[in-house]
Structures are given as C-alpha cells and as structure tokens.
Amino acid sequence: MDKQHHKIEISTYIIVWLSLLAFTSITVTIAGISLGKYTLLIALSIAAIKSALVINIFMHIKFDEPIFKAFLALSGATLIIIFVLTFFDIIYR
C-alpha cells in the first residue's frame, strides 16, 4: 500500500494555492464588470474550477482509491438531479 501511496510535492500545493488566489481575484474583478446574464454563469464556472483544484489536489481525490471518486460522482449526480427536477417544476409551473 505505502509503495503505491502517491506523495504530492510541496511545490504542487503552493502552485494550486496560487491558482486558487488567482481565480479568486479574477472572479472578484469580473463581478465588477456588468456582463448581464453571463455574470452568474462565469462566477459559477470559476467556483467549479476552484473546487476541482481543491478536490483533486488538496483532498487527494486524483490519487486515491476509485471508490472515493464514485462517492463524489454519486453525491454530485444526486445534487444535479434534484436541481434539474426542481427547476422543471418551478419553470413550467
């Protein structure tokens, strides 16, 4: 087990942290510019990229057992289904 255990380099963590800060400043800057209906879409996309970085590197998902990826996919899929079904109801009411 330990031989396979993938150690992430310290420098990788620093780079991920710097990217997270960069994405934060981008999202704050973009929020100041009026982009109409795209504002929310862009903000959520950046949040999604940031969470992908945190989940993959900080939470080691990228290098861990596949079962944890399955858990994550399952909870993500559950959320998406709940959101889609609810909005079908709200929009076409």
Add this chain to the structure above:
Amino acid sequence: MNHDENVIAMTQHHAHVDKVGAKMGMWLFLFTEVLLFGGMFLVYAVYRYQYSEQFHIAAMELNTTIGTINTIILLTSSLTMALSIAYIERNKKSLSILFLSLTILLALIFLVNKYFEWSAKFEHGIYPRSEELLNRPSGQILFFGLYYVMTGLHGLHVVIGIIVLSFMLVFLLKNKITSENYNKLENSGLYWHLVDLIWIFLFPLFYLIQ
C-alpha cells in the same frame, strides 16, 4: 488489504489500520454534508430565480471586501492544512505542528471577520425578524434569511473544524499521530477542505452579485 500485507504489518509491531476504510467513512460523512448544504443551495437557487431583482438589491449591502478577505483566509488555511499532512507524511513533526497551528489560527481570524461583518449588519438593523428587514420586499427578507442561515451553518462548521483540529494538534504533540499513522489528521483535513469548498460557492452567490 491482502493476507501478506497483514502479516507484514503484524511482524512490524504496528497495529493494523484500515486506511481505506477510515477514509471511506469520512467520505460517506462528507457526502451527507454535501446534501445538507445542497438542499440550502437549492432553496437559494429557486428564490434567486423568483426574486432576482430583490436579491441583487439586497446583495449590494454585503461587504465584498470582507468576503474576499475571508475567501483568501480560507483558501490559505486549506493550503496550510494540506502542508501539515504533507509534512507528517515526510516525518517532519514540528513542521506539521506549525502548519496545523496556522490552520487553526486562520480559522479563528475567519470567525473574527465574520463577527465584525455580522455585527455591522445588526447595527444597520438587518437581522432575522428585525423591523427594518420585515418592512422590505419579501425577496430581500429571503435573501438575508438565507444569508444568515447559510453563512451561519458554514460558520458553525468552522467552529467544529477548529475544535477537531485542536484535538489533532494535541494528538500530534502526544505522538498519537505519527508518520506511520496519520489517518485522523487526513480525515480532519478532508473535513476542513469541505468547509473551504462550501465557501467557494457561498462567496460568489452572496457577495458577488452586482
């Protein structure tokens, strides 16, 4: 774990630890947390769709600067958490202790900021069921209601995180967490990163609506 690995573990006088099982339990717990917050994000999404104008007006009153500072603090605390685990992995106990202490410190600073942010809102008479708030259109009441519940529940998670991480600090100092067995620290780290993840979404949804 196969039989051979078990034998090796025993001959080395190490207590057998099921690392995958321990982590699996944590991920299952995080799954329930995602659904807990997911339900709240759903309520937010529906009301933002129905009252988008009022949500925009109400959100203008939130302090973007303090929100951004808290984002930077939480992201940095996630880094120090990851570094604490990385250093115990490399058998550098004192560095691990240093970065875990920094994580707890950053979490405390986050809460102090939250305190100032909330008390400023209270001073302006904006808090659940306040007269000032109840006289406003329902979209704004909903926005601030969700703001207090969601950032409040998140704040509660930060408080729990501080308590859990403080225990981990004691375990590290007492050598209960070592480079051989740091599952506890890893699992606490996962919890802490989840707190960060939730904030990554709370931040644009509450502070960055223009």
